[in-house]
Amino acid sequence: MRTADGKKQSPGKAVLIRDIYSVLDRHYGDLKWWPGETPFEVIVGAILTQNTSWDNVARAVANLKSAGMLCPFRLYSAPPGRIAELIRPSGYYNVKTMRLRHFLHFLHDGFGGDIDEMFRLDTLELRTLLLSVNGIGEETADSILLYAGGKPVFVVDAYTKRLLQRHWIIPEGCSYAGVKAIFESCLPPDPAVYNQFHALIVQTGKDFCRKKPLCGECPLRLLNHE
C-alpha cells in the first residue's frame, strides 16, 4: 500500500479508514452531497462556505438565485457592491465578493465562462490553476474538483483532520497534503466514494463532535484502535 507520493502506507491505517467509512455509511446512508443544482452553484457555495456555517451560505446562495445571479455571465457583469449585498449573510462579504470575481475572471479569461470547458482540463493541471486564483486554497479547489467536476479528489477540511486525530490516524499538525494522501491511498479513486466519505465526516462532526455530550453516542465509538 502506497500513498500518492509513493511513500509506504501502513495497512492498519487503510483498514481503519475503510472501517470508518463503512460504519458511517451504514449509520447515515447516502447523504447526497453537495447541496447545489448546478456545478456553478456548487462552486459559488464552495467559495462562500469558507470558515462559515452552511446555513448562512444557503441564505446567500438563495439571494443570488432569486436575483437571477447564479449564472457565470450574470455574476461576471454584476457590480461588486450588488454581489456583496446579496452574499452578505455568508459573512466576510467584501472578501468573498473579490474571491468570486477572481474566479469569474479566471473562468471567463481561460474558458469563455464555460464550466464544462474548464473541467475538460486534466484534473491535476486544473487544480494547479485553481490554486493560482486569489481566494481559492486547497480545500476550495478540491471541493470544486470533486463536487462540481466529479473528479476523484479527496476534500480535507477541519472536520477531517479532527476526526483522524481523534482516532490516532494522524498526528496533530499534519499537513493538508498529508491527510489527503492518506485517504487517496486507502480508497479506490472513485468520486462517488470520496463525495460520500467527506459528507459523512462533516455530518459526523456536526452531530457528535461539536456537541460534546453526544460524543458517547458517536457511531465510531466502538471502532478498535491500536
Add this chain to the structure above:
DNA sequence: GACCAGGCACATC
C-alpha cells in the same frame, strides 16, 4: 457576551 462555523491571504519574524 463568548464562541464557533464545510478558509484564505498577507504581514511579520
Add this chain to the structure above:
DNA sequence: GATGTGCATGGT
C-alpha cells in the same frame, strides 16, 4: 517555514 491577524454574519 511557522505563527498571528483580518475578514463578518448568524446560531447556540
